[in-house]
Amino acid sequence: MHVYLIDGTYELFRHFYAVPPSADVNGQEVGAVRGVLASVLSMIEQGAIYLGVATDHVVESFRNDLYAGYKTSEGVPAELLSQFPILEQALEAMGVLVWPMVYYEADDALASAADKAATDDRVRQILICTPDKDLAQCVVGTRIVQLDRRRNAVRDEAGVIAKFGVNAASIPDYLAVVGDSADGFPGIAGWGAKAASLVLSQYPHLEDIPKDWTKWHPSIRKARALSESLFSAWHEALLFRTLATLRLDVPVFHRVDDLRWKGPRENFEELCRRMKVPNLLVRARSVTSTNPPTTNS
Numbered sequence: 001m002h003v004y005l006i007d008g009t010y011e012l013f014r015h016f017y018a019v020p021p022s023a024d025v026n027g028q029e030v031g032a033v034r035g036v037l038a039s040v041l042s043m044i045e046q047g048a049i050y051l052g053v054a055t056d057h058v059v060e061s062f063r064n065d066l067y068a069g070y071k072t073s074e075g076v077p078a079e080l081l082s083q084f085p086i087l088e089q090a091l092e093a094m095g096v097l098v099w100p101m102v103y104y105e106a107d108d109a110l111a112s113a114a115d116k117a118a119t120d121d122r123v124r125q126i127l128i129c130t131p132d133k134d135l136a137q138c139v140v141g142t143r144i145v146q147l148d149r150r151r152n153a154v155r156d157e158a159g160v161i162a163k164f165g166v167n168a169a170s171i172p173d174y175l176a177v178v179g180d181s182a183d184g185f186p187g188i189a190g191w192g193a194k195a196a197s198l199v200l201s202q203y204p205h206l207e208d209i210p211k212d213w214t215k216w217h218p219s220i221r222k223a224r225a226l227s228e229s230l231f232s233a234w235h236e237a238l239l240f241r242t243l244a245t246l247r248l249d250v251p252v253f254h255r256v257d258d259l260r261w262k263g264p265r266e267n268f269e270e271l272c273r274r275m276k277v278p279n280l281l282v283r284a285r286s287v288t289s290t291n292p293p294t295t296n297s
Helices: 008-018 031-045 083-093 106-117 133-138 157-164 168-178 193-202 223-232 234-244 268-275 278-289
Strands: 002-007 051-056 097-101 125-129 144-148 153-155
Touching: 002 008, 002 031, 002 106, 008 031, 008 051, 008 083, 031 051, 031 083, 031 278, 051 083, 051 106, 083 097, 083 268, 097 106, 106 125, 106 133, 133 144, 133 157, 133 168, 153 157, 157 168, 168 193, 168 234, 223 234, 268 278
Parallel strands: 002 051, 002 125, 051 097, 125 144
Antiparallel strands: 144 153
């Protein structure tokens, strides 16, 4: 079987800016929700029947307690924020397992789900459906990969190395020094992507980097400046790496079989009526009536 783990936050943002506004029968904006539902249902129609969706029920997480500058919901349009709980309810009504995150982030749920699914020998491949660079740290060989559905591109471990210049396990260290503007931490002064790739390809983790810059690999240019910058901000670098490291202890499911889509719930019909998308109900029922197999290609 193949397991598909979907970044619901990314999908909702993507559809919010890609599809025209649309209100339900009560005047509530649901255009992005409708887009995500149709997209997830398309995956099911194509055979992705073992799947789960993670969302950021609230943008803030435990990381905001660790670093004051970490990302918040400030600046996110209210019309977008209001659709998160609607999306979660709609996906559940469609019969999809959803992980709405409050203390953790959606990325943590995806990482935890990938790690747990990998313990099941029946699982041939786990596809984390997001282009988010944070999730690159979860990639393992060709068994746990990232799938950018918009570009129809799969990134395995060789792909991670090709893009970032480091192994998947070094991604948190890479982000710690380069920074992540989307998450709100700046990285270490003087450490760009090229320098980070060159250093971390030789020394996979921050602790592996020699404190004496004269002992650095000769291929690393500006070793002295990079060393001074890193070790003068050592505690910040470790904090940023903690922010970038995804958790693997989020409660997600007991068994991979919990992810199997078995069709929409009874309340999905009413939800489709309220959201004015009767075609989704027809499509969901059609997929159910075909009695999909217990494994997917």
